[in-house]
Amino acid sequence: MKRYLLAPGPTPIPPEVLLAMAQPIIHHRTPEYEALFADVRRDLRLLFQCKNEVLIFAASGTGAMEGAVVNTLSAGDQVVVVRGGKFGERWAEICEAYGVRVLPVDVPYGKSVDPAAVAAALKSEPAVKAVFATHSETSTGAVHDVQAIAAIVRETPAILIVDAITSLGVMDLPMDAWGADIVVAGSQKAMMLPPGLAFAALSDRAWALVPGARLPKYYFNFTAERKAIEKNQSAYTPAVSLVVGLRESLRLILAEGLPNVFARHDRLARATRAGVQALGLELFAEHPGCACTAVKAPAGIEGGAIVKGFRQRGITIAGGQGSMRGKIFRIAHMGYVDGFDVLTALTALEFVLADLGHPVTFGEGIRAAQRILQK
Numbered sequence: 001m002k003r004y005l006l007a008p009g010p011t012p013i014p015p016e017v018l019l020a021m022a023q024p025i026i027h028h029r030t031p032e033y034e035a036l037f038a039d040v041r042r043d044l045r046l047l048f049q050c051k052n053e054v055l056i057f058a059a060s061g062t063g064a065m066e067g068a069v070v071n072t073l074s075a076g077d078q079v080v081v082v083r084g085g086k087f088g089e090r091w092a093e094i095c096e097a098y099g100v101r102v103l104p105v106d107v108p109y110g111k112s113v114d115p116a117a118v119a120a121a122l123k124s125e126p127a128v129k130a131v132f133a134t135h136s137e138t139s140t141g142a143v144h145d146v147q148a149i150a151a152i153v154r155e156t157p158a159i160l161i162v163d164a165i166t167s168l169g170v171m172d173l174p175m176d177a178w179g180a181d182i183v184v185a186g187s188q189k190a191m192m193l194p195p196g197l198a199f200a201a202l203s204d205r206a207w208a209l210v211p212g213a214r215l216p217k218y219y220f221n222f223t224a225e226r227k228a229i230e231k232n233q234s235a236y237t238p239a240v241s242l243v244v245g246l247r248e249s250l251r252l253i254l255a256e257g258l259p260n261v262f263a264r265h266d267r268l269a270r271a272t273r274a275g276v277q278a279l280g281l282e283l284f285a286e287h288p289g290c291a292c293t294a295v296k297a298p299a300g301i302e303g304g305a306i307v308k309g310f311r312q313r314g315i316t317i318a319g320g321q322g323s324m325r326g327k328i329f330r331i332a333h334m335g336y337v338d339g340f341d342v343l344t345a346l347t348a349l350e351f352v353l354a355d356l357g358h359p360v361t362f363g364e365g366i367r368a369a370q371r372i373l374q375k
Contacts, residue, residue, distance in 0.1 A: 001314040006345050008138050008166060008292040008318055010188040010195055011335040013245075017192055019247040021241045028240050036247055041229065043250035044199065047258070048183060049174040054201040055224075055225045058239040061165040061186025063199035066094050067220035068161050068182045072206060074214035075099035080121045080158070082113045082144065085137035086321045087163055095132070098215050103128065109324055110140050110294070112287040115148040128158045129209070133299045136167035139321045141285040141294030143171065143332060150179040159206050164188060166291045168199075170265045170334045171252055181206040187242060189291070190265075190335040192249045196242050211336035220304045265290040268333040268342050271369040275346040276331075278368035279353065279360060284328045292332040298358050309352030315345065339373040 005012050026032050035065055057063050067155050073079065077100050081092040084107030092102045107113045112132070122128055124147040131153050135146045146162055159181035166182070169190030171205035175183050176180060180203070187197035202210075202222065219236065228235040253261060269290040277294050284294035297303035306329045307319045320328040331345050339366055346365040354360045 004341070004344060005317040006332050006337075006341060007316045008189070008330055008332040008334070009186070011190070011192065011332060012337065013192055014249070014252060014336045015194065016181060016252065017245045018246045021245040023244065024245070025240055026244075028234065033240070034243065037229075037232040039247050040243060040250065041232070043114065043247070044201075046254060047169060047250060048185075048201045049258075050176045050183070051201070052202060052204070053226055053229050054199050055222060055229060056238065056243070057198045057220065057225070058196060058237070058242075059198040059201075059220075060195055061163070061198050062090065063220060064184035064200040065090065065163060067198075067200055067217070067222060068184055069094050069098060069100065070213065070215040070217040070220060071222040072159065072161070072182070072209040072213050073098070073100050073129055074111075074212070076101065077131045078103060078125050078127050079132060080105060080118060080125070080128050080133045082107065082134065082149075083117065084111060084113055084140065084142060084144065085095070085109055086133065086139035087137055087165070088132075091134070091161075091163065100215075110142055110284045110286055112142050112285075113144050113149075115145055115152055118149050119152045121173040122152065122156050128156070128299065130159050130161055130339050132161050132163075132253055134163040134170065135173060136289040136291045137162070138166045138252075138292065141283075141288050141292055143167070143285075143287055143289030146173065146180065149180045154179045159203070159209065161206075166334070167289065168259060170291045172258075172262050173291060175205070179203075185245065190337045191246070192252070193242060193245050196239050197246065210374045255352070262290075265337075266336060267372065268337060268339065269293065271332055271339065271342050271372040272345070273303060274372055275342070275365035275369035276349065279350065279365045286326075291334045292330045294320075294328050294330045296328055297326070298353070301353075301356050301358060302326050305356055306349075306352055309355055310348055313348050313351065315334060317345070317346050339369075342369055342373070366370050
């Protein structure tokens with residue numbers, strides 16, 4: 001059975017990247033690795049659209065999230081956290097684990113935060129040190145208006161820390177231009193790599209907080225990592241093969257061109273949404289992003305049954321998380337994907353729904369997607 005990976009991470013990996021990672025491993029304290037790392041440093045700044053260095057760690061994206069907390073804050077500091085899904089909640093959980101006081105801005109699953117609610121939270125607590133937001137909430141498919149939030153935070157002494165794990169390389173997030181102070185990401189989404197690399201980029205405002213941060217840290221020490229990266233090295237042993245693959249994936253992304261990358265993801269997302277809606281299904285997110293499409297399971301059908309039906313046909317998608325388990329399913333369209341992947345997913349969806357007894361007119365979803373993909 002041919003297999004397709006259409007889950008929101010890990011995502012498919014281009015053959016060029018796989019072949020690069022299959023080369024004999026090199027030592028990380030050699031001129032060869034330093035030359036490789038110099039290329040990666042340059043291209044990461046282009047992808048993040050920032051002037052400062054992008055730090056790299058051998059970890060999942062959650063490692064960069066934790067690093068963003070421990071390198072800028074101290075126990076007892078007050079922060080605002082936008083909680084609109086499992087990953088917004090993760091920001092709060094990390095902060096609370098380190099004794100940072102969380103003022104939550106809670107948003108119902110599937111909704112996007114009103115930037116005015118962030119402004120109100122900041123006004124109510126003038127001592128807030130940081131605001132945490134998620135650009136693309138993977139668990140719900142919703143996108144939050146980081147640009148508007150950044151404009152609000154810039155008018156205060158606080159910094160804005162953004163989880164871009166599912167949005168980097170999918171939707172435009174010009175870090176410096178928008179005024180985001182820390183942007184974190186992971187390798188297994190639109191960067192088209194296996195899991196295992198975490199990234200963090202800091203603005204000058206964020207770096208100014210680092211010397212005064214008093215939370216414990218060792219491996220995720222941003223100061224030590226910045227000192228090493230300036231020598232084209234890592235402070236500790238890097239995931240060498242993943243960094244080799246990273247150079248190739250960045251080359252592919254930049255060769256396509258960021259505007260084209262963003263336009264491709266937008267087109268694929270619109271086609272997927274049109275396809276599921278043509279089948280009479282309802283989108284879960286009020287303002288859906290371009291990384292994945294979250295869909296409400298039809299009445300009488302458990303969302304997990306749809307995920308299982310896909311899997312039986314060789315296609316991996318994702319179900320709901322937390323309180324949405326069994327209620328939604330999620331089809332990803334980020335990274336190494338094209339229109340034929342979307343059509344494959346929609347074809348499978350028609351088959352699976354029919355298998356589960358839901359009325360389907362075969363071809364309706366596919367035709368709706370084709371109309372968008374043809375343009």
